[in-house]
Amino acid sequence: MKNDLKSKKILITGSAGLIGSESVKFFAEKNFEVIGIDNNMRQYFFGKEASTEWNRKLLEQKYKNYKHYNVDIRNDKTIKNIFQKHKFDLIIHTAAQPSHDWAAKEPYTDFSVNAMGTLVLLENFRKYCPNAVFIFTSTNKVYGDRPNTLPLIELKMRYELPKNHRYFKGIDETMSIDDCKHSLFGVSKVAADILVQEYGKYFRLKTGIFRYHYYKKPRCGEVYNMGGSRHSNISILEAIAKIEKILGKKAKYKYKDSPRIGDHIWYISDVSKFKKHFPGWDFKYDINMILEDICKHGHFEQQKKR
Numbered sequence: 627m628k629n630d631l632k633s634k635k636i637l638i639t640g641s642a643g644l645i646g647s648e649s650v651k652f653f654a655e656k657n658f659e660v661i662g663i664d665n666n667m668r669q670y671f672f673g674k675e676a677s678t679e680w681n682r683k684l685l686e687q688k689y690k691n692y693k694h695y696n697v698d699i700r701n702d703k704t705i706k707n708i709f710q711k712h713k714f715d716l717i718i719h720t721a722a723q724p725s726h727d728w729a730a731k732e733p734y735t736d737f738s739v740n741a742m743g744t745l746v747l748l749e750n751f752r753k754y755c756p757n758a759v760f761i762f763t764s765t766n767k768v769y770g771d772r773p774n775t776l777p778l779i780e781l782k783m784r785y786e787l788p789k790n791h792r793y794f795k796g797i798d799e800t801m802s803i804d805d806c807k808h809s810l811f812g813v814s815k816v817a818a819d820i821l822v823q824e825y826g827k828y829f830r831l832k833t834g835i836f837r838y839h840y841y842k843k844p845r846c847g848e849v850y851n852m853g854g855s856r857h858s859n860i861s862i863l864e865a866i867a868k869i870e871k872i873l874g875k876k877a878k879y880k881y882k883d884s885p886r887i888g889d890h891i892w893y894i895s896d897v898s899k900f901k902k903h904f905p906g907w908d909f910k911y912d913i914n915m916i917l918e919d920i921c922k923h924g925h926f927e928q929q930k931k932r
Contacts (some may be wrong), residue, residue, distance in 0.1 A: 637714045639663045639699055639747065640721030642678035645763055647685060649718050654689040661712055662694045663705075663721065667739070671728055699743035702750075709750040717755075719747055719822075720763045722815070726886060729811035740814035741821070748825045760833040762822040765815050766851070766893055768837060769801055770808035773890035784861035785892040796855045796896030799837075809888030823849060837895070848903070853895030858913040865917065872921045 636653045640646035641662025654660045662685070669677040685692055697704050699721050722740050723729060729736035744762070751760050776793060778785040787794045793801075803816060819835055826833035826848070835849045853859070860868070866877050885891045901907060911919075 634715045635659045635661060635712050637661045637663070637712070637717045639719045641694065642666065642682040642685065643668065643720060646718070646720040647681050649720070650685050650689070650692060654692050657691065660689065660692045661708070661714070662692060663697050663699060663708070664694070665696050665698050667698070671723060671725060699746060700738055702746045705746050705750050709754040714755045714758045717747065717751055717758055717760045719744065719761065723811070726767060726809050726811045726889060729809060729814065733810050736810055737814045737817070741817040744818035744821055748821060752825060752829055752831060756831060758832070760822065760825070760831065762818065762833065762835045764819040764835050764837045766837055766853070766895065767809065767812040767889070768803050768816045768819050769797065769890065770803065770806040770812050770888050771890055772801060772803070772806040773797060773893055774885070776892070778892050783863045783867070787892070793896070796853070796894040797851060798896040799849050799851050799899055807888040809886070812888055850897070850900040851895040852897060852900065854909070854913060855895055855897045857909050858911065858916070859894045860913045868914070868917050869921060872918055
């Protein structure tokens with residue numbers, strides 16, 4: 627990459643979403659030239675209240691080095707034009723249909739966005755900026771319900787593993803994604819995940835997959851399980867209790883014994899592999915800090931302003 631930060635171009639898909647917009651802020655504030663792609667499809671998925679237009683406007687107003695394209699990632703012709711116009715140094719692909727349950731409503735749309743959209747980006751990456759780095763935000767849903775086969779112990783507020791179990795400190799990248807139920811969302815993300823791996827390994831491109839930054843020394847098709855690990859993890863019931871305590875309000879919720887189809891009832895990420903490859907990285911936040919920040923400065927306040 628060039629030495630002048632201002633000459634470096636970063637492409638971020640899903641740039642008005644949660645991870646995408648934070649990536650825009652991170653690189654724009656470091657004087658990179660940032661290109662964003664986001665067509666607000668979240669509104670189509672979840673309704674008007676889920677629109678990310680407010681976030682797009684904030685980004686365009688705040689950062690002069692940010693350029694936005696209102697483009698569908700499945701539109702190969704338009705994506706090709708963007709890649710031909712800009713020689714990207716880094717691509718962060720966060721755009722997706724993100725809902726476990728919505729995918730069953732429109733399986734074709736889910737797969738075309740998550741899998742085919744990723745393929746469109748990968749092909750243009752390979753053809754027009756093969757020396758760049760391609761980062762894909764995958765999901766722990768690629769493991770489907772396989773974690774449910776572990777010897778889980780049901781406690782009052784969470785499931786747990788015996789302390790001597792190999793996965794007690796978290797699930798690592800060796801867990802199989804085969805022969806289990808994934809949900810249709812999980813399947814489309816598996817397809818995209820493996821495509822990104824294959825483009826790295828087969829074409830020797832610099833790709834990385836985060837199963838839930840910028841790579842200094844990227845590896846080809848590397849997969850990393852990311853998350854809070856044992857440092858910062860919480861069950862849904864524990865999260866409800868903590869948020870109730872922070873806000874001083876009681877939450878309204880219903881408890882169902884049966885899990886969602888293809889979902890796991892316990893999951894903690896083992897981030898040892900990432901920490902080994904990038905020893906300078908470590909956690910900055912724990913779950914208490916995160917929940918307090920969300921309650922004080924997060925989405926609740928944004929909703930009030932809209």
